[in-house]
Amino acid sequence: MTMEPRTPVPVTSAQPAAEVVVAPLVVIGAGLAGWTTVREFRKLDTATPVVVVTADSGDFYAKPSLSNAMAQKRAPHQMVTTPAAKMAETLNVTLLAFSTVQAIETKSRTLTLRSPHGVQTLRFGRLVLATGAQPIRAPLQGKAAERVRSVNSLDDFALFHKELQGASAAPGQDGLPKPQTVLVIGAGLIGCEFANDLVLGGHSVQVVDPSTRPLASLLPEQAGLQLKDALQALGVHWHFGTTVRTVDEAPDGRLDVSLANGSVLRVDTVLSAIGLRAQTDLASAAGIACERGIVVDAQLQTSVDGVYALGDGAQYASAGARTLPFVMPIMGAAKALAATLAGTPTDLVFPLMPVSIKTPALPIVVCAPHPQTAGGWVADGSGETGAWRFLDDQGVQRGFVLTGKSGARRMELAQETVLQAAP
Ligand SMILES: Cc1cc2nc3c(=O)[nH]c(=O)nc-3n(C[C@H](O)[C@H](O)[C@H](O)COP(=O)(O)OP(=O)(O)OC[C@H]3O[C@@H](n4cnc5c(N)ncnc54)[C@H](O)[C@@H]3O)c2cc1C
Numbered sequence: 001m002t003m004e005p006r007t008p009v010p011v012t013s014a015q016p017a018a019e020v021v022v023a024p025l026v027v028i029g030a031g032l033a034g035w036t037t038v039r040e041f042r043k044l045d046t047a048t049p050v051v052v053v054t055a056d057s058g059d060f061y062a063k064p065s066l067s068n069a070m071a072q073k074r075a076p077h078q079m080v081t082t083p084a085a086k087m088a089e090t091l092n093v094t095l096l097a098f099s100t101v102q103a104i105e106t107k108s109r110t111l112t113l114r115s116p117h118g119v120q121t122l123r124f125g126r127l128v129l130a131t132g133a134q135p136i137r138a139p140l141q142g143k144a145a146e147r148v149r150s151v152n153s154l155d156d157f158a159l160f161h162k163e164l165q166g167a168s169a170a171p172g173q174d175g176l177p178k179p180q181t182v183l184v185i186g187a188g189l190i191g192c193e194f195a196n197d198l199v200l201g202g203h204s205v206q207v208v209d210p211s212t213r214p215l216a217s218l219l220p221e222q223a224g225l226q227l228k229d230a231l232q233a234l235g236v237h238w239h240f241g242t243t244v245r246t247v248d249e250a251p252d253g254r255l256d257v258s259l260a261n262g263s264v265l266r267v268d269t270v271l272s273a274i275g276l277r278a279q280t281d282l283a284s285a286a287g288i289a290c291e292r293g294i295v296v297d298a299q300l301q302t303s304v305d306g307v308y309a310l311g312d313g314a315q316y317a318s319a320g321a322r323t324l325p326f327v328m329p330i331m332g333a334a335k336a337l338a339a340t341l342a343g344t345p346t347d348l349v350f351p352l353m354p355v356s357i358k359t360p361a362l363p364i365v366v367c368a369p370h371p372q373t374a375g376g377w378v379a380d381g382s383g384e385t386g387a388w389r390f391l392d393d394q395g396v397q398r399g400f401v402l403t404g405k406s407g408a409r410r411m412e413l414a415q416e417t418v419l420q421a422a423p
Contacts, residue, residue: 010132022049023123024094025341026111028101028282029130031055031153032063033311033330037088037128042091050093051122053113056155058084058097058290066157067193068358070201075265076158096122105288106304126306126341129283129294133276133312133325138185142246143229144255150268151194164203165270180268183257185244187214189357191273196359199234206265208232208239216358220377220388223401230362239263244270255351278313279325291315295325298347300337310337316346318349320370320422328353352419354400354410365407367414369398373423378399385412392423 025032025041032053038050052058056139060082069079088095099115104127111122149160164180172372179202187209198205207214210382213224214231228238242261250256250266252337257265278293289295289303293315300308300316310333319329332350339346368390369375375392379385386406390399400413400422 011041018237021111023050023125024051025126025128025217026051026053026122026124027128027130028053028111028130029128029311029313030056030058030060030084030087030095031098031130031132031311032212032327033132033334034128034130035060035091036330037130037310037337037341038093038335040191040334041341044338044342046092051096051124052088052093052112052124053099053101053409055098055100056075056153058087058095059154060087061086061154063153063371064358066151067190068197069157069362070197070203073201074163075280079154079157101282103337104282104288104307106286106288109243110208110217115399128337128341129288129302129307129309129313129368130311131279131309131313133278133323136277138272138274139278140244140247141271142248142258143249147249148247148272149384150272151190152276155171157374160269160271163191166268168337169215172222181206181266183208183244183255183265183267183270185209185272186271186274187211187216187238187240188273188275189215189218189355191271192231194271194273196234199231199236204237205235206239206267207258208242208244209418210241210243212240214238219364219401220379222379223364223387223403226386226403227362227364231359234361276312276325278315278325280313283309291321295321295398299340299345300333300348301340304405308341310334310335316348316350318350318421320372320420322370324350324353325406326353326355328355338391350419350421352359352414354414358409362403363407365398365400365402365410367401367417370423371419373398389413389416403406 059080061079084278099113101111101113103112111125135152151157151160181204182198184207187207192214195207216225217225242259246258248256255267271408280290283294285292293312294309295315296309297317302309311330313325336346336348354365357364377388380387386403388401389397392398397417
C-alpha cells in the first residue's frame, strides 16, 4: 500500500506567520509505538493537529506475526491489518509516508525530512520519537556477506519471503515459497521463533550460536535444553559453540557459509537474528541524551522539554533504565504518554509483563527479572514439570519461566512474582 504524502501543516520559516495555525504534535515512526500513541491520544483529544512522519508506508501490521507467518502460509501483503490511508483517516492525522527525518532542531522546533518530493522543513509543537530499533549486524567476512538478511519490518520480511521463493525459480504452483535451506544466525528469541516457523513452512533449517543451547541468556539451562530437543525433533540442525566467519557465493549461486569450527555449510539463504539496537542516531545528533536507548523519564520525556520517546528506541526510567523491545511495554507507554500529551501528566508504571515465545514445538512463557538482580533459577520439583522461578538473594520470586503445558500456570506464577523496576 502506498500513500501520497500530504502537505504538512506549518512549514518553513519563510511562511507568513498568519498561516501558522497551531504547531502540531508530530510523531516520528508508524510502528506499533507511533500508531498506538496516536490512537490513545485521539481518545482524549480530537482537536490538536497531529502529523505522523514515517520512512515506511505507514501501513499497520502486527510485527510479532512476522515470525509465525510461514506456518500460517501468509504472504507479506496479507500481513497488513489496516492500510496507511485508513489509519490516517480514522485517526484524523496528516501522514507523511516514505519520509525520512534527517535532523531535529530542538531550539527552533523543526524537523528536516526527505521524501520523494524532496527535502522539507516541518515545525512541531511537541514531538514523539517512536523510531524503533535496528538489527545488529554481525561483522561477517566474505564476498556475499551483503546477502545476509535480517527481519525487523514488513519490508524486510517481503525481501526475505521473496528470497525464499527463489529469485530465479518460479514459485510453487500454489504461489507459496518452495523449500529452501536457511541458516539462522543466533539462537535467541527471534532466531528460535524463525527456526520453528521456517521448519513448519517446509524449509530445512540450521542454526548457529556461540552458546551451548538456545535462549541461553534468558532461560534456565533445563528449559533451554527442552527447547533445543523440541526444535531438533522437528528437524532443526544446531551448530552450538561456534560463530559464522564468512559468507561467499558458491559455484551454483547458493551460499557457502564457513563457521569458526571449520565447517562449511551450503545454504540458500542466511537470516541474521543476533539482536536489536535502539535507533538513537537521530536523537543523539539533536543533542538528546541517549544511552542504550533514548533516555526518557517516568513521563516519557527526553532530556529536551516537549520531546518524548517510547517503543523499541526508548530507555525507560520506569523500567530501571532498560530498553523493553516488546509489545506490552509499548501499550502501557502509549497510554501514559497520550494522557500526558492531552494535559494530564501521567507517570508510566509497568505491570508484570510475561512474554510468550512463539515456538509451537515448545511454547514458552518468560517473565524475566531485571538483568542485574542477584539470584538464580530454581525448578519446581525436578524441572520436568516445566516451571522455574527466579529467586533473588532474599528468596523473593522476581520472575518465572513456564514451558509446554505448564504455560497454563501463567496467572498462578504471575501472582507469586514480586515486581521490581530495578534491583
Ligand atoms: C520478528 C519479530 C517478532 C516479534 N515477536 C514479538 C512477540 O511475540 N511479542 C512481543 O511482545 N514482541 C515481539 N516483537 C517485538 C515487537 O514487535 C516490537 O517491540 C514492536 O513492534 C516495536 O515497535 P516500534 O513502533 O517501537 O518500532 P518499529 O515497528 O520498528 O517502528 C519504527 C518506525 O519508525 C520509523 N522510522 C525510524 N527512523 C525514522 C526516521 N529517521 N524518519 C522517519 N521514520 C523513521 C520506521 O519507518 C517505523 O515506522 C517481535 C519483533 C520481531 C522483529
